[in-house]
Amino acid sequence: MKRLALLLLFGLWLISRPVFSQNLITGSVRGYVSDTTRAQLPIDGVRVVLTAADGLETVGETDNNGEFEIAGLAPGRYLLSCYKDAYWNCVGKSVTVIAGGSHYVRLRTAEHAKTGAVRGYVSDTTRAQLPVERVRVALVAASGLETEGETASNGEFRVVGLVPGRYLLSIYKDGYLERTGKPVTVVAGGEHYVPLKIIKQEPPWLLLICLGTAAVLIVGIAIVAGLRTDQPPD
Numbered sequence: 001m002k003r004l005a006l007l008l009l010f011g012l013w014l015i016s017r018p019v020f021s022q023n024l025i026t027g028s029v030r031g032y033v034s035d036t037t038r039a040q041l042p043i044d045g046v047r048v049v050l051t052a053a054d055g056l057e058t059v060g061e062t063d064n065n066g067e068f069e070i071a072g073l074a075p076g077r078y079l080l081s082c083y084k085d086a087y088w089n090c091v092g093k094s095v096t097v098i099a100g101g102s103h104y105v106r107l108r109t110a111e112h113a114k115t116g117a118v119r120g121y122v123s124d125t126t127r128a129q130l131p132v133e134r135v136r137v138a139l140v141a142a143s144g145l146e147t148e149g150e151t152a153s154n155g156e157f158r159v160v161g162l163v164p165g166r167y168l169l170s171i172y173k174d175g176y177l178e179r180t181g182k183p184v185t186v187v188a189g190g191e192h193y194v195p196l197k198i199i200k201q202e203p204p205w206l207l208l209i210c211l212g213t214a215a216v217l218i219v220g221i222a223i224v225a226g227l228r229t230d231q232p233p234d
Contacts, residue, residue, distance in 0.1 A: 027097035030069035031105040033062050033082060036115065036147065036161035042066025043084065043109065050078045050095070073097045079152070082107055088117055088160030092152045094134070108147070110161030116186035119158040120194035122151050122171060131155020132173065132198055139167045139184070162186045169194060177201050 029050060034040040046062040050070055060070040075097050082090040088109045095103050118139060123129040137149040137157045142165060149159035164187050170180040177199045184192050 025075075025099050026072050027075055027099055027101045027103065028069060028071040028073060029078070029080065029095055029097060029103045029105065030067070031107060033066045033068070033107045033109065036108050036110040036163070038145070040108070043087070045084060046087075046107075046109075047083045049081045049083070051081070052076060052078055075099045080105065080107075082109065084109070086111055086113070088112055088115065090160060091158060092156070093150070094152060108161055113189055115161045116164055116188055117158060117160040117162060117191045118167070118169065118184055118186060118194060119156070119191055120196055122155050122157065122196045122198055125197050125199050129197070132176070135171050135173045135176075135198060138170045138172070140170070141165060141167055164188045171196055171198060173198065175201055 031048075033043050033046045033048070035043055042062070042065050044062050044064045044066060046066075046068070048060045048062065048068050048070065050058045050060075050073065052058075052074070053076060058070055058073060060068045062068045078095050078097060080090075080093045080095050090107050090109055093105065093107070095105055097103055120137075122132050122135045122137075124132055131151070131154050133151050133153045133155060135151040135155075135157070137151065137159060139147045139149075139159055139162065141147075141163065147159055147162060149157045151157045165185075167184050167186060168180075169182040169184050170178065172178050179196065179198060182194070182196070184194060186192055
């Protein structure tokens with residue numbers, strides 16, 4: 001009897017081993033999709049798509065509670081998008097999957113006909129105007145309600161499900177100067193486009209060098225002017 005129990009345990013271990021190993025070398029993405037009202041009600045039947053760097057797509061769907069989970073994902077960067085008829089698409093949110101980990105993400109959308117969207121492009125101030133990724137985009141309504149988004153690797157962002165009205169748009173990123181309070185107007189079923197530039201914040205030591213150089217120049221000019229003043233007239 002004891003030998004039979006050991007054989008059964010060994011068999012169960014062999015069966016569960018591939019699943020256990022797979023969980024160690026892959027990761028998952030789970031999340032919650034809600035509307036943009038203050039109640040943030042869940043939205044079921046939303047198609048969730050994860051696109052890997054090689055273009056491979058993995059698809060899931062939200063349940064009655066607005067929740068979803070996509071497992072068995074190879075570690076790496078993905079772009080997450082969600083789709084549902086009559087609702088705004090949420091496209092290109094960056095997520096990172098690690099082996100054995102679970103990445104949680106919250107998404108918000110709303111009915112297309114009743115709300116609007118703001119999309120745009122954030123670049124740096126160089127001549128090339130290179131895109132800046134992972135810039136936090138905040139839209140604050142007159143009621144004080146704040147809705148956030150983030151720029152993708154191409155510098156583009158899209159914030160959907162906004163109640164029609166006036167908003168103040170601000171952008172933030174570590175190492176860059178903040179840009180706050182740009183007014184935008186959202187209309188039902190419409191999309192407001194905003195191109196933005198963000199200035200890289202110079203390191204403190206560079207500012208000190210500039211100030212030191214300016215101080216040396218000022219002192220030098222003062223010394224030269226003083227020497228000229230001290231010379232006797234011809």
